[in-house]
Amino acid sequence: MWTRLKRLYHKMGSPKWFYQISTLCSKWCMAVGSVLMLTGVVWGLAFAPADYLQGNSFRIIYVHVPASLLSQSAYIMMAVAGLVGLVWKMKMSFVVAKVIAPIGASLAILSLLTGAIWGKPTWGTWWVWDARLTSMLILLFLYFGVIAIYNAIENDEMANKAAALLAIVGSINIPVIKYSVEWWNTLHQPATITLSKKPTMAPEMFIPLVLTIFGFYCWFAVWVFARARNEVLLKERRTKWVRALVQARQHKSQIGGDA
Template sequence: MAEKKWMPRWFYQLASPRWCYQITGKLLPIFAVAALILLVGGTAWALIYAPADYQQGNSFRIIYIHVPSAILAQSCYMMMAVAGAIGLIWKMKVADMVAKACAPIGASIAILALATGAIWGKPTWGAWWVWDARLTSMLILLFLYLGVIALNSAIESEQTAAQATAVLALVGLVNIPIIKYSVDWWNTLHQPATFTLTERPAMAMEMWLPLLVMVIGFYCFFAVVMMLRLRNEIIQRERRSSWVRELISG
């Protein structure tokens, strides 16, 4: 009985654009301060105090941007797909808004991951790009993001656009395990996972800790940007609601 009481309340709160707008307004300053501290501190730690790699020298330091962006690009896609599924099943407008807000952020982060990977690959492999399984699947991830953005722009009906993009995002989920396990399934140039929380890190702790700080900082930054885009989407879609008119007039 307790679960039946709790679940509807949780879902109803999440489904309320007004409640979502209010709670994100309270969370924004917290995540913004956390992102600023973690990213500035992590960058200084990575560039100044972390030792150089014994093989790659200082060129390895691009890892502190590349790895967090690559991880976040995949997490953002999964969040977009889950939000799309919730919108399809429970018809929650806020879930559709979250999915739409995630797409351009994820595409930007995927571009950053690919660009920093190319910068890292040039001194390591001697080439800016190779059709490596990990790189190719990351490129496909970017195309999936762009496909979601294109569908949102091409379809005038918000409900129809949300349904179409949700289906595309869910189908594209098959690419996430391919990205993760590509280095294990195929013989690739890309090195195995650098960052993991389930196993002992292969790199020295003084290199791994600033990487952990940067990963958390990237997630906090993503939360800030996503909430800003979500709040803007809520205002745009709910502009005819009385509470939005009161907010704007106030």
């Protein structure tokens, strides 16, 4: 049992194995994610009833909430991947942590933009210092820090370790930041309507939300795999298996061109 686990661990650390398995996983995630997203978005946009208070603008929920949830959990995933890399010296883990950073930041930006757009019909202005939006803004700043570290440190190994450490410290701080921002918000202006907070949502509104949330997670996996595979190709470009892979592709495309 132990040796088996150990073998699995070494396999997971191997870039070649990761490349092969991620190609397969990526296809499945793409298929499942696309079905979920298509169903969820069509259902949410065209079939779900309008909200009695916010009217049709509530349909923004189906992109806003998945983006917010995902960018938050992506930060935690990045920290966990970094921790695994630091403690068990697993190289692939650092690669995953590195590629999550820009994706997570893009989702945080999407969450902020859709939140602002949603705010316009709800509050009458584009930006309100609402607790959730403010926490999301700070999360984006935390992503900026991690991305800045990758850009500033040229040595790859050092950048990976430094960014992992920062992500871990940041994720320890996330609960404190969230708590203090919520406390600050209730102190200054108790918002009458909170975006995306519906404890009693009708099922025909709630199910499409669940669909788009899971759909976004699947697509997120596809994006992480795609970027991680690029990193592997770049790092291993001198190895035999990458060369064989590229040659096989070349060969295939030549045959395709002749036919």
